[in-house]
Structures are given as structure tokens and as C-alpha cells.
Amino acid sequence: MNDFKPxxxxxxxxxxxxxxxxxxxxxxxxxxxxxxxxxxxxxYEAVWxxxxxxxLNSKMPDPEPYEPAALTGxxxxxxxxxxxxxxxxxxxxxxxxxxxxxxxxxxxxxxxxMMEIVARSAAKADGRxxxxxxxxxxxxxxxxxxxxxxxxxxxxxxxKAIDTYWICTAEHGLNASxxxxxxxxxxxxDCGAAMSAAVGALSGPLHGGAPARVLPMLDEVAKTGDxxxxxxxxxxxxxxxMGFGHRVYRAEDPxxxxxxxxxxxxxxxxxxxxxxxxxxxxxxxxxxxxxxxxATNVEFYSAVLLDAADVPPELTPAMxxxxxxxxxxxxxxxxxQTGRLFRPADRYVGPGPRSxxxx
Ligand code: COA
Numbered sequence: 001m002n003d004f005k006p007x008x009x010x011x012x013x014x015x016x017x018x019x020x021x022x023x024x025x026x027x028x029x030x031x032x033x034x035x036x037x038x039x040x041x042x043x044y045e046a047v048w049x050x051x052x053x054x055x056l057n058s059k060m061p062d063p064e065p066y067e068p069a070a071l072t073g074x075x076x077x078x079x080x081x082x083x084x085x086x087x088x089x090x091x092x093x094x095x096x097x098x099x100x101x102x103x104x105x106x107x108x109x110x111x112x113x114m115m116e117i118v119a120r121s122a123a124k125a126d127g128r129x130x131x132x133x134x135x136x137x138x139x140x141x142x143x144x145x146x147x148x149x150x151x152x153x154x155x156x157x158x159x160k161a162i163d164t165y166w167i168c169t170a171e172h173g174l175n176a177s178x179x180x181x182x183x184x185x186x187x188x189x190d191c192g193a194a195m196s197a198a199v200g201a202l203s204g205p206l207h208g209g210a211p212a213r214v215l216p217m218l219d220e221v222a223k224t225g226d227x228x229x230x231x232x233x234x235x236x237x238x239x240x241x242m243g244f245g246h247r248v249y250r251a252e253d254p255x256x257x258x259x260x261x262x263x264x265x266x267x268x269x270x271x272x273x274x275x276x277x278x279x280x281x282x283x284x285x286x287x288x289x290x291x292x293x294x295a296t297n298v299e300f301y302s303a304v305l306l307d308a309a310d311v312p313p314e315l316t317p318a319m320x321x322x323x324x325x326x327x328x329x330x331x332x333x334x335x336x337q338t339g340r341l342f343r344p345a346d347r348y349v350g351p352g353p354r355s356x357x358x359x
Contacts, residue, residue, distance in 0.1 A: 004347060014182060014339065018051060018330045019171040026251030026295075030171060039258050043141040044166040048111060048326040051171050052104065052333060060142065060326070063112040065133070073125035075118050075318030076203040080196050082117045086110060087192030095336050096188030103336055106191040111325035114195065115142060118318045119149035125315070126151075142166075146322070157266040161309035162319070164262040165302060168255040169320060171327030173248075177201040177208070181328040183342045185335040198328045199321050208320040212313035213242045214303035222273045227280035235288065241281045243300025252295045259301035268308035274301070 005011050020029045028035050030047065031054050038047050042056055049058035066089075068082045086092070092106050123130040131152040139145035139154060143163040147154035174182075181198035185191075202208040221227045234241055246253055264271055278296055285294040306316055 008344075013179065013342075014174060014335075016173065016331070016334060018334060019173055019327070021173060021248050023248055023250055026249060026257075027254045028172070035168060035254065036258065039164050039167050039262070040160075042167075043143065044163050044170070044323075044326075045142045047167050047170055048329070051326045051330040052107065060111050061108045062145075063116040064109060066113055066116065068117055068120055071117075071121045071124045073121060075121040075125070075315055076199060076208075076321065078121040078124075079114060079117050079318055079321055080199040080203070083110065083114055083192055083196035083199060085192075086113060087190045087196075090192070092190040092192050094188050094190055095185055095194075095332070100333065100337060103191060103333055107195075107329035107332060110191055110195050111329055112142075114199075114325050115146050115322050116149060118315075118322055119146045121318070122150045122315055128152075155309075158309040161262060161266050161305050162311070164258065165305055165309075165319065166323040168258055169298060169302065169323040171324070171330065174331075175207065176204075177324060178327055178331050182331050182335040182339065185332040186339050186342045191329075191332060194332050195325070195328055198324070202321050202324065203317055208317035210242060210299035211303035211306060211316040211320075214300055215307060215313055217242060217277065218270050218273050218304075221277045222270075227273075227276045228284070230277070231280045231284045235284060241285070243297055243303065244281055244285060245294045246297045249295065249297075250293045253297045255298040256296045256301050259298065259305050260296075263301055263305045263308055266305070266308050268304050270304050270307060274304045 018031065020032070021027075022029065030038070030051055033050065038050070042050075045060040046056045048060035050056045052058070052060075066086075068078070069085060071078045071082075086109075090106075090109065093102060095103055098106070120130045130149050135152055136145050136148045139148045141159065141163060143166065144154045144159045146162065147158055172178075177198040180201040181194045184194040184197045205213075217230070221230050224230060231241060263274070268274070278300065282294075282296070303313075303316070306319060307313075311319055
């Protein structure tokens with residue numbers, strides 16, 4: 001038997017109608033709609049509706065009044081714990097016992113509340129009280145209300161940066177956190193359990209934390225003024241340049257294109273250094289691997305754009321979780337409607353039968 005794939009790489013585990021990364025063409029479509037047509041035209045909460053309900057007019061609801069129990073200021077752990085707690089607070093029903101409509105409602109409430117939790121946790125980390133409801137109510141979009149809750153003010157350039165980032169990273173098929181959400185949903189657990197489990201998966205540096213690793217590279221290049229030398233140095237030590245290359249795309253990552261454009265539009269102070277490093281990295285990677293497409297991925301300009309919105313690197317995994325509430329919700333619902341309990345197989349490779357005295 002030679003069917004073991006470490007990390008399940010390339011194994012098709014689900015069929016989905018939600019998102020399609022177009023590998024060769026370098027585009028990403030949500031329910032068939034190119035994300036280029038969404039950014040700047042519809043706010044994140046409408047894109048949530050497109051992903052979850054296949055309807056741009058069906059928006060993620062506003063968050064309900066709710067006081068998280070005990071925030072620590074560590075956003076991913078606050079988000080995971082508080083989301084799990086909502087299952088009990090709201091007495092959420094088990095997915096195999098509630099209707100699709102009820103599951104959709106639960107996912108909407110949870111998604112909105114999860115953004116609230118991150119905004120409140122970020123305020124806590126900054127050492128300030130989250131803004132009161134009357135201030136937050138002045139915001140027109142989810143991104144604006146998020147910033148108001150967190151900081152008490154919402155610079156329009158920051159709103160645009162965060163809205164664009166959330167839309168571009170709202171969904172990307174079956175990665176570790178989305179798979180986790182579907183596995184938990186497949187057991188019939190409630191939506192809070194599936195969402196909080198997904199947050200746990202995302203909190204690891206290999207999945208949600210890469211933007212934080214891009215900024216130190218930019219700092220270094222700004223200091224030395226020598227992007228070519230910096231890139232050569234990394235590659236000579238067999239290191240990887242963060243923010244380049246992708247498992248799926250063999251063309252420019254479409255999200256990178258949009259994030260870069262938006263970073264330019266909002267006047268990121270890091271743009272000049274980022275472009276110099278990008279140019280040097282692409283040239284050197286191409287020189288060393290002329291037959292293998294290594295292009296700029298989503299993490300590189302995510303880092304630049306979130307930095308332009310004054311989002312500190314340690315908050316980037318939680319910002320990613322805010323984006324992904326849409327994708328996770330859509331997948332949990334799809335799992336409920338079409339899926340089957342996950343029960344993969346293993347192959348035992350341990351010792352054969354032996355006597356107790358051998359231990
Ligand atoms: N920097 C330097 N070399 C890179 C590279 C990068 N960012 N990305 C790929 N390569 C090289 C590898 O060293 C490898 O060379 P080798 O065959 O001589 O060992 C070759 O390209 C293939 O690498 P592999 O990891 O098998 O390709 P992949 O297409 O599966 O890689 C990533 C995808 C994302 C794992 C990889 O590009 C990477 O590590 N990127 C940097 C981290 C990052 O930005 N992560 C966020 C992804 S959204």
C-alpha cells in the first residue's frame with residue numbers, strides 16, 4: 001500500500017462550490033465572481049453574504065450587545081476562548097439537530113461577534129477601554145465599526161486597507177483552519193465549536209502568522225539600502241524569502257496584486273522599500289529557478305497594507321481570523337448540507353505483537 005500522503009497534500013477531501021483559485025490565470029473567484037470585482041465596490045460584510053448565502057445583499061449582521069468574559073489582550077487566544085464560550089452563552093444547537101436556516105443564523109451572529117472580540121482584545125492590548133456603543137454605531141461598515149471599537153476613531157485610509165485585506169483573504173479553499181472547521185462541523189458539533197477550533201488552527205505561525213515575518217525583512221532592507229545583497233544573502237544560506245512562492249498559484253497571486261495597489265492608494269510609507277525588495281527577490285529567484293514560477297504571494301503586501309493601517313504584527317493572525325469568518329461559515333454550512341463525518345484511515349507502523357515483559 002503506497003497511498004500515504006504526509007499532510008494529505010493533493011488529497012481531495014471535499015468538493016466545494018465556494019471559492020475557486022484559478023491556478024494558471026492568477027485569479028480568485030468567490031462563487032464564480034472575481035475578487036477584483038468585489039474590492040472597493042462591496043464592503044466585507046456583503047462579501048460574507050456572497051460566500052455564505054451566494055447573495056451580495058445578504059450581509060453579515062451587526063454584532064449583538066455582548067461583554068466578553070475575561071480578555072487577556074492576546075487576540076488569538078481571546079478569540080478562541082470567547083468564541084467557544086458563545087456556544088454556551090447563546091445555547092447554540094448541534095449542527096445535526098438544527099435546520100440549515102438556524103445554522104446560517106448562528107454563523108452570522110458568531111462572525112459579527114468574533115470581530116467584536118478581536119477589536120476589544122486589541123483595545124485591551126493597547127491598554128485602553130473599547131469605545132462605547134454610541135461611538136461604534138457611527139460606523140457604516142464592519143471595518144469602520146471594528147476600528148471605532150478598537151481605537152475610538154476610524155481613519156478612512158485604515159478602513160479601506162482593512163476592508164480590502166478582509167475581502168482578499170476571506171476564503172481560499174481547504175487550508176488547515178478551514179479543514180479543521182469542517183472536521184468539527186462533520187461531527188455535528190455546534191457552530192461555536194467549529195469556529196473556535198478553526199481559530200486554534202490559524203494561531204500557528206505556519207498558517208496565519210506570515211505577515212509578521214515580512215516586516216523585519218523590510219526593516220532590514222530600509223537599514224542597509226541593499227535589497228539585492230539582502231536577497232542573495234538569504235538564498236546563499238538556503239533560506240526562504242518570506243512572501244514569495246505559493247503551493248497553488250503558478251502565476252501572480254491575484255490577492256497580492258490587489259493588496260499592493262491598495263497599499264499604494266492608502267499611501268503606505270513602506271511602499272518604496274517593499275517594491276525594491278520585491279523586484280530584487282523576483283529577479284534573483286527567477287535567475288536561480290528559471291523554470292519554476294515563484295511570484296509574490298498574499299503575505300507580502302498583506303504585511304505592508306496592515307502596517308499602513310497601523311495594525312501591529314502581533315495582531316495579524318487575529319486580523320486573518322476576522323477575514324476568514326466568512327470562509328469558515330460558508331464551509332461549515334456546506335459541510336452540514338453535503339458532507340459526511342470525517343474518519344480518515346491510518347496505517348499502523350509500530351511494533352508487532354509482543355509480550356508485556358518486553359515493555
Ligand atoms: N524563497 C526562496 N526559495 C524558494 C521560495 C522562497 N520564498 N519559494 C520556493 N523556493 C524554492 C525552494 O527553495 C525550492 O528549491 P529547491 O528545489 O532547490 O529546494 C523550490 O523553490 C520549490 O520549493 P517548494 O517548497 O517545494 O515549493 P512550493 O511551491 O511548494 O512552495 C511555499 C510554496 C509557500 C512553501 C514556498 O514558496 C515558501 O516557503 N515561501 C516562503 C514562505 C511564505 O511566504 N509563506 C506564505 C505562503 S502564502
